Amino acid sequence: MKDYDVIVIGGGPAGLAAAISADKEGARVLLIEREAKLGGILKQCIHDGFGLVRYGEKLSGPEYAQRFIEEFHIRNIDYSVLTYVIGIEKTEHYTVRVVNTKGVTCYRTKTIILATGCRERTSKQISIHGTRPSGVFTAGTAQAYINILGQMPTKKCVILGSGDIGLIMARRLTLEGAKVCGVYEAKDSPSGLTRNILQCLEDYNIPLYLSHTVTRLFGEDRLKAVEITKVDEKMAPIFGTEEIIECDALILSVGLIPENELAESLHVEIDPRTKGPACDQDFMTNQAGIFTCGNALHVNDLVDYVSESGELAGKAAARYIYKDREYISIDTDNEFLYFLPQKIHIRDIENEMTFYFRSNQVLKNALMTLSVNGKQILKKKYRNLKPPEMETFKLDISQFKLTGDDKVTAALKGENP
Amino acid sequence: MSRIVSEKSLNNKLREAFNGNVTVHIENNCIRVTGKLDNWDDIIKACRMCVSKDKNLHVVNDIQLIGSKIPDMRLPKEHSKELEGERPDVLIVGGGISGASIAREISKWNLSILLVDKEPDLALQASGRNDGEVHPGIDLNKGSLKQHYVLLGNRMFDRICEELDVPFKRRGQYVCFSNRCLYPLIAAFAWQRKYICGVKDTRLVGRRELRSAEPNLNDEFSFALYNPSAGCVSPYGLTIAYAENAVQNGAKISLNTAVLDMDVKNGQILSVNTNKGTLYPKIVINAAGTFAEDIAAMAKDRFFSIHPRKGTNSILDKKVAHLINSIASAKFIMKQKKTNTKGGGILRTVDDNLLVGPNAVETYEKENFATDRSSIEEVFNKQKKTAKGLSERDIITYFTGVRAATFEEDFIIEKGRKTKNIIHCAGIQSPGLTTAPAVALDIEKMVIEQLSEMQQVTRKESFNPKRKTIPILREMSDAERTRLIQKNPDYGVIICRCEEISKGEIIDALNSPISVPTVDGIKKRVRPGMGRCQGGFCMPLISQIISEHENIQMHKVNKSNTDSYITLGEAKEASL
Incomplete structure (x- = not known):
């Protein structure tokens, strides 16, 4: 079994930064990524605005990721892509079991950095009812179809939720020739960054409706229409304010949830407010040697901070002594x-x-x-x-x-x- | 004709209840209810009033619903001559658990079998939209077909699931009571069920035993009725397994194939029209679920009615599976109307999700599977009393199914009354999944008996009762998993991160005996997209795998039906 000082789980911006930083400290590092390529979600974020804080430049997601990937490769850090962690056991240190095209392999490590990112909330988690047609996408899924696979997911859509990915997708779909009927937000203030409201909605005349939500879906095969309802201060739908909007897709940007299933399997304490692990200034969780960073820790607004927390966690993990x-x-x-x-x-x-x-x-x-x-x-x-x-x-x-x-x-x- | 029912007194009651808008005639061995009403619930009420104790006399509902249109059966879009002129010995209408299990049992014989279903996959209606409980039969009294078959069926599950390689777990069922005073009454009930009805595993468990088996149930429960024989199975998984085994043994299955009408002369079905051509079967088996009445009508053999009843279940994240180890429900005795099926509960599935529900709502829409917020609330308000810690927050998805109930609330398993070459397997609602293996054996006998009058029917020497499922890599030992991956590296590429499903398993599903190359077809067979992200991460990857494997453009990949496209074509080039 191969031995490491630090195993980083996740090859997105947090994991890359963590691995590089741990390597700089002289640790033996392995990075594990479940997808075929490094870069995480940045691979599909082809819009600009990344790196303003860190580099004072406006980079696209792939460009931002590339800077880290290059440094990562220059440093010759061990990594394994298309590799999925199937379990972590606490032994004297930790044993990480992974599966990939070679089979099941185990690695031993002193510390683990969980850089597993986050996932999107789904339509069912916000209690949308009605039929179950195709054409209901989370914003990130729609983004993967259009930016990675080059496939158009809609020609006329409603966007629910004013989270940043929803706003970015409103602009992206408009540029690709789709009609975005509007962005509807259940809260009375937008969820996304002000700069995205301006650059993605206002510049493209896409209306934003606050205190509105989607309550029902129509269409047996493909989505045909959605029912929009006004909501009160407690975000409960107001009866009698329903309006039907014809569209072929509903794009959801209704929140991100840090992915901490591995952390939970290790009995890491989760903060109900961040939905990520509770940690100390070294980004270490309540489990000795288990570190966390990036969007797995809390949903960040800018990738620059994701990298920063990765760097800090990487350094701390590399220097960590059991005590x-x-x-x-x-x-x-x-x-x-x-x-x-x-x-x-x-x-x-x-x-x-x-x-x-x-x-x-x-x-x-x-x-x-x-x-x-x-x-x-x-x-x-x-x-x-x-x-x-x-x-x-x-x-x-x-x-x-x-x-x-x-x-x-x-x-x-x-x-x- | 038995005259347990007095037409006159029934008509008097109906006149009083519905102002003379409804009348009943006992004719052709049926209780035919006619008239006009503007409310579906009233129609149900009127028909229920007419139910007879005579088991052979069924209520036929011919009351017209005023003011609302009962939707037509949804039909597949495609038309072809693919099946034109085929002459199967047996035509099975319906690819649910009934049709699939019957096809498999008949495939033991040297007969040509054709199963048709109008949907793009098997088990897309009631058989894929229920909680998958294998019932012990505790809720049924002696005398009904349901009760007869539930005991037989339940016992068969270990063998059938082993033969068909379908995961099955006998988790046991607790029906819990708070009120200690009810103990003598329930003890008497349990005795009756055990010794009179034959539900032999029935016993009562006290507070302590219940608590140690199920520590997260309501603390107020003082005792429970317990049936260790209750189990769970994937209902669509079992249906697909039965159908695949039938196909392996020579049966033919045609999906997207709807029966449109029949040519019936002198009590004989001569031909059956479908959207894929006209067929000339020797025997037709009516296993058409909520449409069984429509099929019976086409065969000029309509002597029962189906009144659809929908129910909604929620599926909870595996993270909360620890709340329940079995199948549990609560009985809070209040002035409760007699309900028709059990009022829902919490069930831990074979895949370790919790299923919560279902409720029961009468409807005239047989294919309205839309869900409602109120159904979920109703079920949760009730079930939060069963298990503490149950929360809507853990819901990952929900679904609605529609039960095919007769007014007698029993199965109809018999040869046609006027038309000779049809066998009805109708009114199959809960516990229809449990009963299916036993019912299929009886229908097999009926088919063989009837066909033997026309021709020589022989057993198929080569019949193989064993079906092998797609390997489930996540459940294997590391060594076994590695061995398989070294043979096929695709087994090492995880596509669905929530359920840990590999590319190899997905490709196996695409190569399976009844391949349904849609996102939902794959999901039903190997589970990608069934987890907490609901396909958010894996759907694009699965679209891509289907597109590559089937050699079709990505925008031709559907979620399910022909019109359920996912993308419109290449960006910029899409026909916007």
């Missing part, structure tokens, strides 16, 4: 949609810590504070906070000489517009 950790958890108030990391391990703090958070609602002139035992240690002002836009900051926490009795709290205040 009990002492933690204090960070208490956060309800104004946060979520706050990462959930806990700090207080011994041997070496580096500055990276934090990520999202607000629960739109806030103006917001103030985020971090306190130790009630004493503010950090204050940050934000003119605008929106749930679709993730915030991040760094702080060297070693200066506070934290002990197990200390209480760390994060608070968020702001005005409702």
Whole structure:
């Protein structure tokens, strides 16, 4: 059985960054990818806007991925594509069982970085009823058909959900000659980035309808129409406001769910707010030697942060030594949609810590504070906070000489517009 | 004619209930109900009022529904002369569990068998839209055909599933009670079922035993009726397996083939018209599910009616499979109307999903499989009382099926009454999956008996009762899996990440004896797309595999029916 220091599961932007960073630290690294090519979902994201934070350039998804893939290959890091992890067993270290065209193979490793990305919510998970015709796609599936397979999934569609992939697909389908009847969003504010609302909808005169949802599908074979209904503040459909729109496809962009089935099989604690593992500043989960990063940890708004968390997790995993950790958890108030990391391990703090958070609602002139035992240690002002836009900051926490009795709290205040 | 039913007193009751809009005539050994009503539920009520204790006397519904159009049977789009002039010894109409099991049993004989189904695959109606329970028969009283066959059928499942290589698990069934006071009553009921009805495995279990077997059920349950013989099987999996074994033994199956009408003279079906030509069968078997009445009418042998009753089930993520290890339902005794089938429960499938449901709603639309939010809510409100921890959040999908109930709520398994060369296998609703293996054997006897009068019928020496399924790689040992992958590397390429299905298994499905090269056809055979992402990741890959294997353009790959295309053609070049 081959031995590694770090096995990275997932060859998307998080996994590539993690593998490169662990390799830089001198670790023996193996990256496992279930698809035939590295790059993850970026392979089908042919629009631009990737890399603004990291490179100050607007790259397409494949271009962004290529920079990492090239570095990955220059470093000669071990990898295996078309390889699927069928199980992980905790032995003295970890044994990762994989299947590929050669058969079932096991690898031993000290640490694992889960960079498994996320999946899309489906029509059934948001309780859409009616018939079961073809023509109902999640936005990512429609994107795979058009950008990878070159196949047109619709000529006239309704998009439900204003998540970023939905907005990108509204523009993409329009450019390919399809009619996008509108983007319908059940919430009263858009889910996607403002820049995508402007560049993908407004520039192409695609209407956005807030507080509306799809309640029913029609058509026996192919989708023929959808029923759109207005919803109240609790997102419950308002009876009597139904409207039928003829279309041949419904494209869903109604949320992403971090994929953590492997993590769950290892009894990794999952934060109900992020739906990803709870972790410390090293991106390590409650299971010793199991690290997490990218969209498997939480759904990021920009790929740049996905890479960043991969790099940090890779470095930490490479340097990891089995030793009990002492933690204090960070208490956060309800104004946060979520706050990462959930806990700090207080011994041997070496580096500055990276934090990520999202607000629960739109806030103006917001103030985020971090306190130790009630004493503010950090204050940050934000003119605008929106749930679709993730915030991040760094702080060297070693200066506070934290002990197990200390209480760390994060608070968020702001005005409702 | 038996006169248990008094036409006059029935008419008096009907007059009172429906203002003289409905009348009944006992004619031709049928209870024919006629009139006009504007509400389907009233039609059901009127027909139910006329049900006789005489088992040979069925209610025939000829009440006209005013104000709503009962939809016509959906027909396949294609027309051809593919089957023109064929003269099968046996024509089976319907590719559900009944038709498929009958085809397999008759394939033991040297006969030409043709099974037709109007749908693009087998088991697309009731047989593919139920919970797959193999019933113990605890809910049935002595005297009905259902009860007779459920006991026989249940016992046959181990052997049949072994022969056909179909996963089957006897998980056991608990019907749970909260009210301790009911214990003597239920104990008496259990005794009656065990010793009078012959459901021999019936016993009562107390709180402690129930708790240790099923720790996640409602804490209030104080005891339960337990039948360890209850099991589960994939209902479409078993149907496909039966049909494949029939094909291996020489039967022919023609999908997308609808029976349109028949030429009947002197009590004899001379020919059968389909969208693929006219056939001249010696015997016709009516296994047409909700359309069995329509087929009987074409054969001029209509002596029963089907009133469709739909039910919706939800499928839950495998992650919550631990909630239930068996099949469980609750009986909260209240002033409940007598319902027609059991009121739903929670079942752990062979594939370790939980199935929750079904409910029961009368409908005049035989093929309306649309789901409703209210059905799911109704079922969950009820079943959350059965198992704590049950949540709508874990639903990955839901489906509706339509039961083919007669007004007598029993099966009709008999030779034609006026038309000699038809055998009806009608009114097959729950527990029709459980009964199928036993019913098929009896129908086999009827067919052989009748054909033997016309010709010499001999056993097929080469009959092979064994069917081998597509290997399930995820269930194999590492060594066995590796061995198979080294022979065929496609078994090592995982296409469906949620269900761990390889490309090799998908290609095996495309090469199977009854290949249905559609996304749904593959899904029914080897499960890609059945998991939590519902095909989000694998559907494009499966489109591609089908396209390559069948050598068709990708936009010709369908989800299911001819018009269920997935893409329109190449981007930019698509005919927009």
